[in-house]
Amino acid sequence: MTRHAxxxxxxxxxxxAALDLVEAGCRVTIHEASAKAGGRCxxxxxxxxxxxxxxxxxxxxxxxxxVLSHARRIGATDRLDTLPEAAFPFVDLENGQxxxxxxxxxxxxxxxxxxxxxxxxxxxxLAGVAGLLVARQDRxxxxxxxxxxxxxxxxxxxxxxxxxxxxxxxGSAALLRAALVRSFFRGAAACRPVxxxxxxxxxxxxxxxxxxxxxxxxLNLRASLAGxxxxxxxxxxxxxxxxxxxxxxxxxxxxxxxxxxxxxxxLPNLPRPAPGPAILNAHFRVDRDLAxxxxxxxxxxxxxxxxxxxxxxxxxxTVSAAEDTPVWPMERDEALGVLWREVARAxxxxxxxxxxxxxxxxxxxxxxxxxxxxxxxPAVGTAWRNVALAGDHVRTGLPATLEGAVISGRRAARxxxxx
Numbered sequence: 001m002t003r004h005a006x007x008x009x010x011x012x013x014x015x016x017a018a019l020d021l022v023e024a025g026c027r028v029t030i031h032e033a034s035a036k037a038g039g040r041c042x043x044x045x046x047x048x049x050x051x052x053x054x055x056x057x058x059x060x061x062x063x064x065x066x067v068l069s070h071a072r073r074i075g076a077t078d079r080l081d082t083l084p085e086a087a088f089p090f091v092d093l094e095n096g097q098x099x100x101x102x103x104x105x106x107x108x109x110x111x112x113x114x115x116x117x118x119x120x121x122x123x124x125x126l127a128g129v130a131g132l133l134v135a136r137q138d139r140x141x142x143x144x145x146x147x148x149x150x151x152x153x154x155x156x157x158x159x160x161x162x163x164x165x166x167x168x169x170x171g172s173a174a175l176l177r178a179a180l181v182r183s184f185f186r187g188a189a190a191c192r193p194v195x196x197x198x199x200x201x202x203x204x205x206x207x208x209x210x211x212x213x214x215x216x217x218x219l220n221l222r223a224s225l226a227g228x229x230x231x232x233x234x235x236x237x238x239x240x241x242x243x244x245x246x247x248x249x250x251x252x253x254x255x256x257x258x259x260x261x262x263x264x265x266x267l268p269n270l271p272r273p274a275p276g277p278a279i280l281n282a283h284f285r286v287d288r289d290l291a292x293x294x295x296x297x298x299x300x301x302x303x304x305x306x307x308x309x310x311x312x313x314x315x316x317x318t319v320s321a322a323e324d325t326p327v328w329p330m331e332r333d334e335a336l337g338v339l340w341r342e343v344a345r346a347x348x349x350x351x352x353x354x355x356x357x358x359x360x361x362x363x364x365x366x367x368x369x370x371x372x373x374x375x376x377x378p379a380v381g382t383a384w385r386n387v388a389l390a391g392d393h394v395r396t397g398l399p400a401t402l403e404g405a406v407i408s409g410r411r412a413a414r415x416x417x418x419x
Contacts, residue, residue: 011039014257016409043201063190
């Protein structure tokens with residue numbers, strides 16, 4: 001009999017697992033609790049903006065091999081656009097200073113002045129890198145990088161907040177190191193920004209669903225798993241919130257690609273990281289001519305937001321570790337006003353006003369990426385031999401990223417196939 005694999009969760013991790021399982025000859029069914037697939041990598045048409053937007057801004061780099069491999073296998077490479085240069089423009093809103101960091105081709109070329117923020121000496125840059133490289137697993141970024149000069153203000157602090165969704169005083173040095181080792185430390189070839197002109201859902205989710213449906217994979221939406229029947233070291237059945245019960249055969253398997261909060265209800269004794277901070281995203285539709293003058297990506301310092309993304313005529317900002325910023329407790333219109341003024345100053349838009357605007361708050365947007373939180377990440381394999389875990393919160397060594405999600409899904413499938 002063909003093994004039947006049930007994938008719980010149709011986010012990027014669940015879809016990556018389903019692809020490997022169906023290609024290995026398994027019969028696969030995906031169960032998704034919400035009305036749409038995609039998880040935190042979903043695109044949708046927003047009625048206020050009258051544009052298709054992502055439910056979260058994610059930066060993909062050319063060194064994200066797992067994500068790019070995922071795009072290739074589902075025939076979606078034409079839906080991604082890799083920029084020709086590993087260049088990152090920045091502006092400091094406090095003093096108006098602007099610069100562009102150009103990631104060098106080799107580590108030795110990092111001594112070039114345009115490979116560092118202004119005012120940063122090669123010695124200071126290397127000292128911070130050295131501290132991060134040798135930091136123990138229980139160290140925060142602030143404990144690993146001791147210098148508090150220009151490099152701290154213009155790189156380490158904002159980078160930690162953007163990558164880990166945590167201030168450097170809380171974020172794990174090991175997780176930040178893992179992200180940088182796969183990108184900036186590999187040079188320019190791994191650091192070119194990769195954009196999704198039609199949205200991440202259109203590039204990474206929709207083609208995957210088409211690919212899976214063509215191979216007979218069933219997708220059940222609004223199918224919330226309420227419990228597992230666990231006996232004798234394996235899962236014997238699935239119990240859904242609507243009362244449906246699914247018995248599992250001896251060769252059947254389950255991938256739990258669900259958030260940590262849902263995992264707590266299904267496997268209550270399993271170690272897991274606590275929820276992390278919120279992320280706030282603001283989207284502004286502007287006159288197309290204004291938008292075309294903006295770079296695809298702009299880093300912000302001395303501001304609430306860390307990045308401005310441009311897609312079409314929509315300018316989007318991301319505020320990581322949002323609860324620590326002044327805009328978090330503000331009412332919607334006030335927060336949008338503050339963030340728009342930052343965008344206008346960053347892009348020299350003068351008195352221009354947005355044509356439409358949208359504010360999205362995502363609570364617990366990532367898992368707790370402190371050293372303690374990272375130590376509580378569960379492994380892909382579980383005590384039940386036919387149950388595996390997937391999601392960016394499992395133990396991949398990477399932060400909560402799209403790259404980590406894809407890797408976790410493929411590892412979950414590999415674990416079950418070997419078992």
